[in-house]
Amino acid sequence: MASITEAGPSSPLLAQAESSIDAFEREFAQARRRSRRVWLIGTVVFLALFFLTTWFSGFFDVRMVTLEDGSRAPRWVIPAGFSLLDDFVVKMLPTLDFSSWPGFWASMDDWFWGLEKWLGLLLESILIAYMATIFGIFFGFCLSFPASRNLAPNNFVYHVTRRFLEISRTVPELVWALIFIFMFGPGPMAGVLAVGLHAQGALGKLYSEANENISMRPLEGVKAAGGSWFDQVRYGAVPQVIPNIISYSLLRFEINVRASSIIGFVGAGGIGKEFYTALQLQEYTDLSAIFIIFLVTIGIIDWGSEKLRHRIIGLEGRT
Amino acid sequence: MEHASLRLENLTRVFGQTTAVDRVSLDIAPGQFVGVIGRSGAGKSTLLRLINRLIDPTDGKVTFGDTDVTTLKGRALREWRRDCAMIFQQFNLVERLDVLTNVLVGRLAGRGFLSSMAMQFSDEERTMAIQALDRLDLVPQALQRAGTLSGGQQQRVAIARALVQNPRIMLADEPIASLDPGNATRVMEALRTINKEDGLTVLVNLHTLDTAREYCDRIVAMRAGRVMFDGTAVQLTDDVVRDIYGSEGLEEFNEAVTSTAARVRETA
Numbered sequence: 219m220a221s222i223t224e225a226g227p228s229s230p231l232l233a234q235a236e237s238s239i240d241a242f243e244r245e246f247a248q249a250r251r252r253s254r255r256v257w258l259i260g261t262v263v264f265l266a267l268f269f270l271t272t273w274f275s276g277f278f279d280v281r282m283v284t285l286e287d288g289s290r291a292p293r294w295v296i297p298a299g300f301s302l303l304d305d306f307v308v309k310m311l312p313t314l315d316f317s318s319w320p321g322f323w324a325s326m327d328d329w330f331w332g333l334e335k336w337l338g339l340l341l342e343s344i345l346i347a348y349m350a351t352i353f354g355i356f357f358g359f360c361l362s363f364p365a366s367r368n369l370a371p372n373n374f375v376y377h378v379t380r381r382f383l384e385i386s387r388t389v390p391e392l393v394w395a396l397i398f399i400f401m402f403g404p405g406p407m408a409g410v411l412a413v414g415l416h417a418q419g420a421l422g423k424l425y426s427e428a429n430e431n432i433s434m435r436p437l438e439g440v441k442a443a444g445g446s447w448f449d450q451v452r453y454g455a456v457p458q459v460i461p462n463i464i465s466y467s468l469l470r471f472e473i474n475v476r477a478s479s480i481i482g483f484v485g486a487g488g489i490g491k492e493f494y495t496a497l498q499l500q501e502y503t504d505l506s507a508i509f510i511i512f513l514v515t516i517g518i519i520d521w522g523s524e525k526l527r528h529r530i531i532g533l534e535g536r537t
Numbered sequence: 538m539e540h541a542s543l544r545l546e547n548l549t550r551v552f553g554q555t556t557a558v559d560r561v562s563l564d565i566a567p568g569q570f571v572g573v574i575g576r577s578g579a580g581k582s583t584l585l586r587l588i589n590r591l592i593d594p595t596d597g598k599v600t601f602g603d604t605d606v607t608t609l610k611g612r613a614l615r616e617w618r619r620d621c622a623m624i625f626q627q628f629n630l631v632e633r634l635d636v637l638t639n640v641l642v643g644r645l646a647g648r649g650f651l652s653s654m655a656m657q658f659s660d661e662e663r664t665m666a667i668q669a670l671d672r673l674d675l676v677p678q679a680l681q682r683a684g685t686l687s688g689g690q691q692q693r694v695a696i697a698r699a700l701v702q703n704p705r706i707m708l709a710d711e712p713i714a715s716l717d718p719g720n721a722t723r724v725m726e727a728l729r730t731i732n733k734e735d736g737l738t739v740l741v742n743l744h745t746l747d748t749a750r751e752y753c754d755r756i757v758a759m760r761a762g763r764v765m766f767d768g769t770a771v772q773l774t775d776d777v778v779r780d781i782y783g784s785e786g787l788e789e790f791n792e793a794v795t796s797t798a799a800r801v802r803e804t805a
Contacts, residue, residue, distance in 0.1 A: 435625070435627050435629040436630060438591065438625070439625065439630060439631070439642065439695070439698070440631075440642050440645065441618070442589055442618055442622075442623040442625075443618065443619060443622070443642050443645060443699075443702055444615040444617075444645060444647070444702065445615070445642065446615060446645075446653075448650065448653070449642075449645045452653065453631055453634070453638075453642055453645070453656075454631055457634050458631075458633060460633075
């Protein structure tokens with residue numbers, strides 16, 4: 219102890235150590251202040267935008283509602299809307315006969331009167347999604363390499379493929395469907411093209427992001443051995459991104475099944491048309507029947523593809 | 538195979554403000570085992586990449602026999618890269634492919650598009666690959682994923698890949714820098730065998746002086762992109778070493794510190 223204090227003032231080494239700790243304290247306090255300021259500004263900006271948006275979209279509106287005693291009173295829009303949901307749900311409920319088994323089956327039969335037709339259309343929707351997914355995987359895969367910053371052979375190709383993918387995914391499936399119906403007439407083909415084109419844009423983007431995260435070393439190895447650009451991509455890049463590609467593609471299939479059931483609204487094939495008709499004719503029990511069939515199918519597909527995806531990711535983890 | 542000599546004339550490469558390789562001129566006779574030494578950032582790696590044309594020179598020329606390497610394009614360039622095999626510090630294998638396919642990558646130059654994309658190789662090519670793996674004692678691992686191998690094994694796979702290229706020159710960029718001394722020795726011995734048995738010119742970047750002294754017929758030392766020394770191991774005296782590594786590099790020219798010699802003698 220004594221020796222340290224003795225050495226303290228005279229030792230240049232110890233003096234230097236003290237001042238560098240002081241400097242650290244100063245810099246640390248500065249960094250703390252800076253991060254607190256950034257956090258504060260971030261919070262204020264976030265809250266301001268949040269309230270602006272909710273106000274803009276009418277979350278705080280007040281609406282006149284009819285009360286149970288018949289009088290009218292102003293109420294906040296959100297609970298007011300929920301009370302209307304009851305009506306809708308009640309209309310969708312079928313009248314089922316629970317008194318006997320034969321009676322129950324007869325009433326179920328009545329509810330699902332169009333089961334055969336609906337299942338057929340649902341199968342059509344799934345097939346549209348399947349074809350569209352294959353279409354999207356193929357073109358998305360091919361275009362993802364020139365659309366990756368680290369792999370693109372040159373800037374021109376990079377920007378052209380990027381913009382093309384952007385356009386094909388920014389335009390919604392419904393709009394593509396309208397265009398293709400105009401070109402090729404209503405039916406499943408327009409649906410396949412519409413969903414496929416959109417899927418291509420979305421998958422191409424996801425694939426290219428996977429490509430941008432790969433290690434470039436294997437590609438350099440292939441290049442140094444005399445491989446062409448295609449060889450570098452095939453041998454260096456593709457093996458690295460295959461698990462990602464499979465996972466994204468299965469996820470896309472799930473999304474495409476939903477999309478292909480919607481585009482029937484405009485006549486591009488599948489179950490959507492029936493749904494739309496039921497809505498138009500205010501056949502609420504039909505609506506609920508189709509909805510249930512749809513929900514079950516989507517559930518099965520999601521569950522199956524999730525199992526498959528996890529298996530693939532699990533396989534990756536082991537090797 | 539006919540072996541021409543490799544000639545570098547005023548080879549220069551500028552990256553922004555820094556001149557990584559500054560007017561390097563070298564004449565490398567066929568069959569020589571040349572070591573390039575120098576501190577990190579001295580331009581050793583850039584020099585090798587310029588020869589293989591992984592990067593293009595700002596100025597100067599590389600010729601091999603009568604061929605002007607610096608003007609090659611397209612297919613001719615890919616064939617030059619095949620003739621001038623290269624191995625890397627980080628091995629640069631495709632870790633998710635098996636060892637055999639990694640070796641077959643050495644046969645890609647000049648193959649058809651479709652068969653390459655389908656990863657279809659002929660029986661002769663597979664035979665070549667297995668023979669190369671056999672020379673490096675790696676046949677039992679041929680069907681394993683390259684990523685599951687140890688660093689030393691991966692580097693030997695990279696050498697096998699270089700061998701099936703039927704190269705005229707072998708470039709090695711810090712081939713032993715990420716290996717433990719035992720594996721480093723095996724890799725250096727493999728390069729020496731190739732040099733002696735196949736008569737291949739070997740040009741290797743090293744950062745351990747004693748390895749350079751042990752294996753190289755000729756040592757080229759670089760500092761700040763320029764060649765500071767060019768001669769045999771005996772000519773590389775302590776004074777020259779101090780010159781190359783600079784006064785700040787006090788530890789670096791202390792050979793005992795960077796030494797792998799103890800292990801080299803043990804295994805030899």
